[in-house]
Amino acid sequence: MTAQGEQNWIEEQPQAVPVIDCADVLVCGGGAGGVAAAVSAARNGADVLMIERDTTLGGTGPRSFVTEYHQAFFTGGIMKEVIGRLRANGGADPNLEDGHFAVPFDPEILKFVLSEMVEEAGVRVLPQSWVTDAIIEEGAVRGVVIENKAGRQAVLADVVIDATGDADVAARAGAPMQEYNHPQPMVMLFQIGGVDYRHSQDRKGRTEMVKAAKAAGVLQDDVYLDNFSNFGIAPSTREGQMGYIYGVRVLQRDPYDADDLTDAEVRARQGVRAFMPFLRTVPGFEDAYLIKAAPMIGVRDSRRILGDYTLSREDILEGLFHEDDIFKRYHRLPDTLGFVRHPSDGSETSAAFRERLANAKTVTSVFGVPYGCLLPQGIENLLVAGKTVSMSYEAHSRCRQIPDCMAFGQAAGTAAALACRDGVMLRQVDIGELQAVLIAQGQNLADGAIDISKAKVHNMVRD
Amino acid sequence: MSTNILERTSRAVGKEIILSGRRTPIYRSVDVLVCGGGLSGVAAAVSATRGGARTLLVERNVVLGGNGPLSFDLALASVDAGFAAEVLKRLEQSGDAGRDLFGDGLVHDPEALKYVLLDLVQGAGVQLLLSSWAADPIIREGVVRGAMVENKSGRFAIPAAVVIDATGDGELAMRAGAPMRALYEPATIAMNYRIGGVHFARALKGQADWPRRIAEAKGSGALSSDQPDTLALYGVTDAARERGVAYVRGPSCRIDGASTIAHLGEQEARARTLIRGFLPFLRTLPGLEESFLIDVAGAMQIGRLRHVVGGHVLRMDEVASIREQEAMAETVDPCLRPRGLSGLLVTGRAVSAEPAAWQALGAGGSLALGERAGTLAVQDLAALSAT
Ligand SMILES: Cc1cc2nc3c(=O)[nH]c(=O)nc-3n(C[C@H](O)[C@H](O)[C@H](O)COP(=O)(O)OP(=O)(O)OC[C@H]3O[C@@H](n4cnc5c(N)ncnc54)[C@H](O)[C@@H]3O)c2cc1C
Ligand SMILES: Cc1cc2nc3c(=O)[nH]c(=O)nc-3n(C[C@H](O)[C@H](O)[C@H](O)COP(=O)(O)OP(=O)(O)OC[C@H]3O[C@@H](n4cnc5c(N)ncnc54)[C@H](O)[C@@H]3O)c2cc1C
Numbered sequence A: 001m002t003a004q005g006e007q008n009w010i011e012e013q014p015q016a017v018p019v020i021d022c023a024d025v026l027v028c029g030g031g032a033g034g035v036a037a038a039v040s041a042a043r044n045g046a047d048v049l050m051i052e053r054d055t056t057l058g059g060t061g062p063r064s065f066v067t068e069y070h071q072a073f074f075t076g077g078i079m080k081e082v083i084g085r086l087r088a089n090g091g092a093d094p095n096l097e098d099g100h101f102a103v104p105f106d107p108e109i110l111k112f113v114l115s116e117m118v119e120e121a122g123v124r125v126l127p128q129s130w131v132t133d134a135i136i137e138e139g140a141v142r143g144v145v146i147e148n149k150a151g152r153q154a155v156l157a158d159v160v161i162d163a164t165g166d167a168d169v170a171a172r173a174g175a176p177m178q179e180y181n182h183p184q185p186m187v188m189l190f191q192i193g194g195v196d197y198r199h200s201q202d203r204k205g206r207t208e209m210v211k212a213a214k215a216a217g218v219l220q221d222d223v224y225l226d227n228f229s230n231f232g233i234a235p236s237t238r239e240g241q242m243g244y245i246y247g248v249r250v251l252q253r254d255p256y257d258a259d260d261l262t263d264a265e266v267r268a269r270q271g272v273r274a275f276m277p278f279l280r281t282v283p284g285f286e287d288a289y290l291i292k293a294a295p296m297i298g299v300r301d302s303r304r305i306l307g308d309y310t311l312s313r314e315d316i317l318e319g320l321f322h323e324d325d326i327f328k329r330y331h332r333l334p335d336t337l338g339f340v341r342h343p344s345d346g347s348e349t350s351a352a353f354r355e356r357l358a359n360a361k362t363v364t365s366v367f368g369v370p371y372g373c374l375l376p377q378g379i380e381n382l383l384v385a386g387k388t389v390s391m392s393y394e395a396h397s398r399c400r401q402i403p404d405c406m407a408f409g410q411a412a413g414t415a416a417a418l419a420c421r422d423g424v425m426l427r428q429v430d431i432g433e434l435q436a437v438l439i440a441q442g443q444n445l446a447d448g449a450i451d452i453s454k455a456k457v458h459n460m461v462r463d
Numbered sequence B: 001m002s003t004n005i006l007e008r009t010s011r012a013v014g015k016e017i018i019l020s021g022r023r024t025p026i027y028r029s030v031d032v033l034v035c036g037g038g039l040s041g042v043a044a045a046v047s048a049t050r051g052g053a054r055t056l057l058v059e060r061n062v063v064l065g066g067n068g069p070l071s072f073d074l075a076l077a078s079v080d081a082g083f084a085a086e087v088l089k090r091l092e093q094s095g096d097a098g099r100d101l102f103g104d105g106l107v108h109d110p111e112a113l114k115y116v117l118l119d120l121v122q123g124a125g126v127q128l129l130l131s132s133w134a135a136d137p138i139i140r141e142g143v144v145r146g147a148m149v150e151n152k153s154g155r156f157a158i159p160a161a162v163v164i165d166a167t168g169d170g171e172l173a174m175r176a177g178a179p180m181r182a183l184y185e186p187a188t189i190a191m192n193y194r195i196g197g198v199h200f201a202r203a204l205k206g207q208a209d210w211p212r213r214i215a216e217a218k219g220s221g222a223l224s225s226d227q228p229d230t231l232a233l234y235g236v237t238d239a240a241r242e243r244g245v246a247y248v249r250g251p252s253c254r255i256d257g258a259s260t261i262a263h264l265g266e267q268e269a270r271a272r273t274l275i276r277g278f279l280p281f282l283r284t285l286p287g288l289e290e291s292f293l294i295d296v297a298g299a300m301q302i303g304r305l306r307h308v309v310g311g312h313v314l315r316m317d318e319v320a321s322i323r324e325q326e327a328m329a330e331t332v333d334p335c336l337r338p339r340g341l342s343g344l345l346v347t348g349r350a351v352s353a354e355p356a357a358w359q360a361l362g363a364g365g366s367l368a369l370g371e372r373a374g375t376l377a378v379q380d381l382a383a384l385s386a387t
Helices: A032-043 A077-088 A107-121 A168-172 A206-215 A235-239 A258-279 A313-317 A351-359 A393-398 A402-422 A431-440 B039-050 B067-071 B082-093 B110-124 B171-175 B200-220 B238-243 B261-282 B316-323 B325-336 B355-386
Strands: A009-012 A015-028 A048-051 A068-070 A102-104 A124-126 A130-137 A140-148 A151-162 A190-193 A224-230 A243-250 A289-293 A325-334 A362-370 A382-384 B016-019 B022-025 B030-035 B055-058 B097-099 B106-108 B127-129 B133-140 B143-151 B154-165 B180-182 B187-190 B193-196 B246-248 B252-255 B292-296 B306-308 B344-346
Touching: A009 B154, A015 A032, A015 A124, A015 A140, A015 A402, A032 A048, A032 A077, A032 A107, A032 A151, A032 A402, A048 A151, A068 A402, A077 A107, A077 A402, A107 B261, A107 B292, A124 B261, A130 A151, A130 A168, A130 B133, A151 A168, A151 A402, A151 B171, A168 A382, A190 B292, A206 A224, A243 A258, A258 A289, A258 B110, A258 B127, A289 B110, A289 B292, A313 A325, A313 A362, A313 A393, A325 A402, A325 A431, A362 A402, A382 A402, A402 A431, B022 B154, B030 B039, B030 B143, B030 B355, B039 B055, B039 B082, B039 B110, B039 B154, B039 B355, B055 B154, B067 B110, B082 B097, B082 B110, B082 B355, B106 B110, B133 B154, B133 B171, B154 B171, B154 B355, B171 B306, B171 B344, B252 B261, B261 B292, B316 B325, B316 B355, B325 B355, B344 B355
Parallel strands: A015 A048, A015 A151, A048 A124, A151 A382, B030 B055, B030 B154, B055 B127, B154 B344
Antiparallel strands: A009 B022, A015 B016, A068 A102, A130 A140, A140 A151, A190 A243, A190 A289, A224 A243, A325 A362, B097 B106, B133 B143, B143 B154, B180 B306, B187 B252, B193 B246, B193 B292
């Protein structure tokens, strides 16, 4: 989004805005990272306010229909608790074995579970409100400016956690960001009914069907993946003969550019509608009908901050640990240099790309993610949680799943609560105590917390 | 951005802080800026564009249609003229609108409505800016000259010859200092949801017995006492019937013009919890044994909490005349202009109309008002360029 016209700015006068609330810890954004941050900050004694622009919690998971946790059973803490509650409440398969790679979940039940956890923890939630600016004083964030139906207002806090999924607060605060990369494809999943689940899971011949439809001009080449799937199907989804279709994408749009985002949302939504007649020609989907396109397009990568520490390829592949680790992570992916599962040009289903990944050596490792990834350089009182923490492009590709985002969030919330309790700056938090609290609250951080031998072998690159 | 913080602890609540002045980049200048992409905003934007104005529609969500599709408010007025009829015709042609099996009149599929509105907007050539919050109006010498927007790119100014406030709440008008009337008689707002697996013949037959079954369940403690006393299904077109899909009128709460956003949020959370607790009971009713939740609406069905006071406040006895063109100019136009402000038109839910008159308008009427606002904006534009 760029300014146009001769005089391309206007002069705004100083504006007095009311301070409507204060908190020890203010969490901006109620997605994967935000919910984990808010719950853990509150459980550790802080007065927490969470501001979300939508009416429901969970962010990209339930609202972009990313209905499957990856590597979930090797993440502890709040993520594990969420899965436990989902399994107990009909939102995820109660019979999945430990060590399983993927946990499909029901997005509606997840929303129930998350609001229950937030309420139990005593987090105050302000929905339908946008965080639009950071209030900075002498290099420290003191609060944020928000917009909602009551107008432009301010909320102050001792610690602000940016979990907006786009590092909005950090960006407005002028925090340095990682080098620009063309964004990976955005994906618009959509919910359908009338699915014959058993047949829908047989993907034989499907790529050929899509390719033929593309060749015949029925499907637009850049909008559709050659191999679509019925993604993240929890038992309740299957019983309701519903499905979430993964296959409509938009290439080369920046999620934090409003024009790009507008264009992506519109194109993808039209792509969903145009896909339906074709979908009904595919076995298992003959009676399928559209329930709804995801309420927000799925964004894989956005701005990422430049933090005190930047997680790198070496950290992950060499299985490095750091003094200030906040969680440990199991990793198993090809060792390809510059690995990205979903390249920005959309070539992920091309034969060449698949061959290269298939022929690469798969590396299994356990590595540690340090606290420094959450701390934006040069700014105090601000932590970042979610997919926007400080990681290199390649590290992000390897470590950006929902369980990772929740682990970042849990650490951010816990650190924020400790800082508030002790009246110290975020960089002075006692790391030993932070780690002890995280371990006590279930995070996989102790020595030997992850037993690789229990991993179910999977091949993420298979298709 | 530098700020001047008066106080920084919780003692600051209720006080003010001063955000310093700044140079804000201009996104783009347009003839007509429509804020809010609900039914009335879409109608306004399409009619302004068709009238030849360069029009930008700014919507905070990423889909069009506003509170109707978001809250599963599915009733449609059967109208035979104007933009409302155009919308209805398209829905009927694709089989996405029809008579409700449960007697709620003409109803539609909410997803289809979003697409119809998008098609109309794109067909007309309206410029779109989604995921963007229309914030403060730009005011020069007492005249509204555009508005600020906030989005993922930052804060931007959008100069415009005419601004149409279709936010549903008169948000820009309020910020511009237009006289507003808060409505304190509480409005009942509901959180609806959608279920699948419904066997309609048996559900219809058992319907009359539902209140008794609910009372019984409450008596036995199977349902908590704060659950609704009644149950109503709605929104079942022929297509929905075939698919076993129905909408349920969910728990409601009462709010008024003084309700805060935090309060509304609490009520929404409470409603979701009630729905969750109600679902197992639903499956004990004939025809609903195999029902399952598809989704809870994205928001509560909002009531009207305040309206702008315009040059005229539409009265109940004037509603019928709205279909006539002359009545439009004479009666409706002053309702669209907030008293004491120029450069701004207000349409949609916050339009200057008495509660009963608004009630009588219904969706067809509010589309007609939106359409009229677009036409009026084009007229204002012509008048401006003539001077
Ligand atoms: C197509 C796709 C497939 C994926 N597949 C998987 C998978 O299979 N398994 C897996 O585990 N992960 C997967 N991921 C990754 C995962 O979904 C994301 O990395 C993760 O959800 C990001 O979490 P987050 O907390 O950073 O952001 P989000 O969950 O997006 O949360 C951000 C929240 O902040 C709110 N918000 C944003 N801006 C503001 C603001 N200014 N003010 C107030 N609120 C705001 C948003 O509404 C949202 O609720 C996938 C992602 C995509 C896009
Ligand atoms: C058949 C029928 C009968 C009805 N009868 C009645 C009735 O009797 N009484 C009644 O009260 N209602 C009634 N309604 C509902 C009423 O018609 C709708 O509320 C009406 O269409 C109002 O739409 P709107 O566009 O004004 O508001 P909304 O649908 O709320 O649209 C506002 C839009 O603006 C967006 N927005 C809000 N603020 C901003 C911002 N600051 N920046 C950017 N975007 C913003 C919102 O996201 C939304 O998309 C009826 C509806 C139907 C279908």
